[in-house]
Amino acid sequence: MTSTASPQIRAFPADAEAAASRAAPAAGAAPKISFVSLGCPKALVDSERILTHLRAEGYELARKHDGADLVIVNTCGFLDSAKAESLAAIGEAMAENGRVIVTGCMGAQPEEIREKYPALLAVTGPQAYESVLAAVHEAAPPAHDPFVDLVPPQGIKLTPRHYAYLKISEGCHNRCSFCIIPSLRGDLVSRPAADVLREAEKLVKAGVKELLVVSQDTSAYGLDIRYAESPWRDRQVRARFYDLTRELGELGAWVRLHYVYPYPHVDEVIPLMAEGKVLPYLDMPLQHASPSVLKRMRRPGNQERQLERIRSWRAACPDLAIRSTFIVGFPGETEAEFEELLEWLKEARLDRVGCFEFEPVAGAAANALGAPVPPEVKAERKRRFMETQNVIALRLQRAKVGRRMPIIVDAVEGGVARGRSKADAPEIDGTVHASFRRPVRVGDIVTVKIDRAEAYDLYGSVT
Ligand code: SF4
Numbered sequence: 001m002t003s004t005a006s007p008q009i010r011a012f013p014a015d016a017e018a019a020a021s022r023a024a025p026a027a028g029a030a031p032k033i034s035f036v037s038l039g040c041p042k043a044l045v046d047s048e049r050i051l052t053h054l055r056a057e058g059y060e061l062a063r064k065h066d067g068a069d070l071v072i073v074n075t076c077g078f079l080d081s082a083k084a085e086s087l088a089a090i091g092e093a094m095a096e097n098g099r100v101i102v103t104g105c106m107g108a109q110p111e112e113i114r115e116k117y118p119a120l121l122a123v124t125g126p127q128a129y130e131s132v133l134a135a136v137h138e139a140a141p142p143a144h145d146p147f148v149d150l151v152p153p154q155g156i157k158l159t160p161r162h163y164a165y166l167k168i169s170e171g172c173h174n175r176c177s178f179c180i181i182p183s184l185r186g187d188l189v190s191r192p193a194a195d196v197l198r199e200a201e202k203l204v205k206a207g208v209k210e211l212l213v214v215s216q217d218t219s220a221y222g223l224d225i226r227y228a229e230s231p232w233r234d235r236q237v238r239a240r241f242y243d244l245t246r247e248l249g250e251l252g253a254w255v256r257l258h259y260v261y262p263y264p265h266v267d268e269v270i271p272l273m274a275e276g277k278v279l280p281y282l283d284m285p286l287q288h289a290s291p292s293v294l295k296r297m298r299r300p301g302n303q304e305r306q307l308e309r310i311r312s313w314r315a316a317c318p319d320l321a322i323r324s325t326f327i328v329g330f331p332g333e334t335e336a337e338f339e340e341l342l343e344w345l346k347e348a349r350l351d352r353v354g355c356f357e358f359e360p361v362a363g364a365a366a367n368a369l370g371a372p373v374p375p376e377v378k379a380e381r382k383r384r385f386m387e388t389q390n391v392i393a394l395r396l397q398r399a400k401v402g403r404r405m406p407i408i409v410d411a412v413e414g415g416v417a418r419g420r421s422k423a424d425a426p427e428i429d430g431t432v433h434a435s436f437r438r439p440v441r442v443g444d445i446v447t448v449k450i451d452r453a454e455a456y457d458l459y460g461s462v463t
Pocket residue numbers: 001002003004172173174175176179180181182216217300
């Protein structure tokens with residue numbers, strides 16, 4: 001799984017709001033669009049692209065639904081809970097504005113949305129930028145004289161200025177039995193390496209300090225285009241996971257790899273991490289550790305010898321932080337299979353772990369693969385899983401007390417800087433809280449001496 005394990009990241013366009021407040025409200029000027037972005041980082045990237053196009057055409061961004069010319073809701077449809085959240089956001093937009101365009105993953109199932117909200121202006125599916133733009137043009141034609149020069153070259157970012165998600169491909173060529181993303185987003189379509197690198201370079205020039213590489217399956221990058229070469233600077237770069245990672249590592253920003261599956265060639269990027277070219281961080285959603293459950297899940301990547309590989313990665317790169325997500329209560333999961341997972345977890349000692357109870361997403365093959373696990377059993381397994389992980393995480397975190405480490409600052413409030421170490425991705429991992437004496441600004445990378453540790457967060461002072 002990729003983002004599918006964490007589809008509930010909810011991003012209101014904070015930066016867009018700031019842009020809206022900066023834009024001069026000229027009389028009779030461009031139509032105003034209110035935008036809601038739900039779902040995973042990949043959906044956030046889609047939102048950014050739509051907003052960038054609209055701003056390029058002169059549209060303005062509204063702070064509120066009320067008073068905007070129309071509202072766009074970019075939905076997430078992976079889990080039923082995410083669908084419910086999307087439907088609620090659409091309902092809110094209908095109540096407060098009434099002129100609403102829906103896009104994103106849930107837009108691939110328009111009947112379900114139209115049944116509830118028949119008066120929507122348009123419903124378009126994921127990756128359908130043109131359809132969203134066409135619907136906006138029809139409902140609120142762009143102003144005659146677009147403010148093209150208001151668009152920063154790096155586009156509109158919904159993330160804070162100092163980090164940005166970099167989407168390297170769309171879709172997925174896997175067919176995990178619990179997931180309907182391939183039917184929503186289609187098969188893998190990789191961007192040429194030079195295209196990704198140009199975007200990354202623009203972002204870094206615009207002040208981005210951390211690039212978060214996302215896709216549905218990052219280590220499969222380039223497979224669909226046979227790892228084609230494209231011209232970048234004075235050389236040709238192949239659309240291959242290692243080659244792209246190496247080049248990104250040359251841009252002078254932190255590079256964090258998300259949704260990496262344990263294919264054998266992942267071993268190749270570990271030396272880049274050990275050399276400090278990219279962050280020693282792997283977000284590797286494993287979902288389970290019992291071979292029989294993994295088989296029913298139809299997970300990509302050879303899970304055998306996984307522990308051995310993790311050990312060898314750590315030997316080559318001792319600071320490597322591994323994040324993963326797991327599903328408990330998969331149909332037919334027995335107590336023995338669950339205990340296999342717990343034992344694996346104790347051995348693997350992963351740094352960051354998320355756990356989700358299986359949800360039978362409509363249309364997923366998994367629903368018919370075994371008897372449903374009763375809700376109380378799922379909840380109990382999740383509790384035991386997280387208790388086990390908390391003990392591991394606390395031990396790993398305590399080993400950091402006394403160390404000095406670089407922290408990227410995300411917020412400064414009340415004399416405390418809140419940021420992240422190289423082992424912490426935004427939104428999903430822990431926070432480092434640091435007191436400081438000299439001025440510290442958002443986006444700075446400072447050295448912090450760690451004094452105290454909790455299972456997720458660290459505390460210390462800027463040196
Ligand atoms: S099918 Fe693709 S998107 Fe879905 S969980 Fe598997 S790897 Fe992730």
